[in-house]
Amino acid sequence: MEYVIKANGLNISYGRDEPIITDASMQIKAQEFVFITGKSGSGKSTIIKSLYGELFPNRGDLNVCGIDFKNISSSKLNLLRRYLGVVFQDYKLIDEWTVEQNVMLPLIIGGFSKGVCIKQAHKLLKHVKLLHKINKYPYELSGGEQQRVAMARALAHNPVLILADEPTGNLDSYSSEVIWNLLKGAKEHLGTTVLVVTHNIPASLGIDYKHYFLEGGVLHEVN
Numbered sequence: 574m575e576y577v578i579k580a581n582g583l584n585i586s587y588g589r590d591e592p593i594i595t596d597a598s599m600q601i602k603a604q605e606f607v608f609i610t611g612k613s614g615s616g617k618s619t620i621i622k623s624l625y626g627e628l629f630p631n632r633g634d635l636n637v638c639g640i641d642f643k644n645i646s647s648s649k650l651n652l653l654r655r656y657l658g659v660v661f662q663d664y665k666l667i668d669e670w671t672v673e674q675n676v677m678l679p680l681i682i683g684g685f686s687k688g689v690c691i692k693q694a695h696k697l698l699k700h701v702k703l704l705h706k707i708n709k710y711p712y713e714l715s716g717g718e719q720q721r722v723a724m725a726r727a728l729a730h731n732p733v734l735i736l737a738d739e740p741t742g743n744l745d746s747y748s749s750e751v752i753w754n755l756l757k758g759a760k761e762h763l764g765t766t767v768l769v770v771t772h773n774i775p776a777s778l779g780i781d782y783k784h785y786f787l788e789g790g791v792l793h794e795v796n
């Protein structure tokens with residue numbers, strides 16, 4: 574698959590409201606690292622929601638991980654979500670589940686055996702330096718630790734594409750560094766394509782990236 578995201582002329586609105594995204598296009602190749610920036614309220618999260626199928630475009634063509642959104646069936650949508658790892662600013666962990674269970678979630682959905690789920694969850698939790706918190710619940714963790722768990726969960730099933738919405742927005746510098754290193758490592762070592770919405774692109778990221786600026790409902794590529 575050459576292009577992981579092909580979006581052409583997207584128009585996206587909430588219900589009958591005026592469209593937030595009016596004519597957005599982007600083409601993202603496999604293993605690219607991509608940032609979308611833009612002012613608050615410009616529609617960055619709205620674009621992310623459309624890429625994982627929470628919100629469907631009114632107009633335009635969208636293909637993510639080889640799956641076309643035109644008349645997309647629920648089974649295709651489920652398949653798409655198996656290709657994706659999604660990270661939100663507010664973590665969205667399951668409160669009643671332990672750290673270990675949260676990280677295992679995409680593997681359980683993927684039908685992996687219990688042994689594989691546990692082994693992979695432990696590997697990822699070691700990467701995010703939280704193996705010692707494996708039996709804790711989200712409310713027993715700091716915000717930075719919760720986001721590191723969310724990142725481990727997003728990577729657990731080796732997704733084709735990571736969508737991260739302000740992943741370091743609320744974090745201290747240590748947790749931010751763990752998150753950026755993990756995202757870079759996923760691209761470099763696992764061949765994952767990474768799309769991050771952020772207000773601030775880190776100054777010392779140390780990798781090539783593509784940058785789109787969202788303004789007036791349109792994505793502008795920044796060179």
Ligand SMILES: Nc1ncnc2c1ncn2[C@@H]1O[C@H](COP(=O)(O)OP(=O)(O)OP(=O)(O)O)[C@@H](O)[C@H]1O
Binds near residue numbers: 593611612613616
């Ligand atoms: N569920 C919703 N229903 C109706 N309007 C919404 C909904 N979610 C967001 N919006 C509106 O869509 C616009 C874009 O919101 P969005 O969250 O995509 O912006 P953003 O660029 O991600 O902002 P921020 O940087 O502040 O997170 C805003 O005007 C917002 O009020």
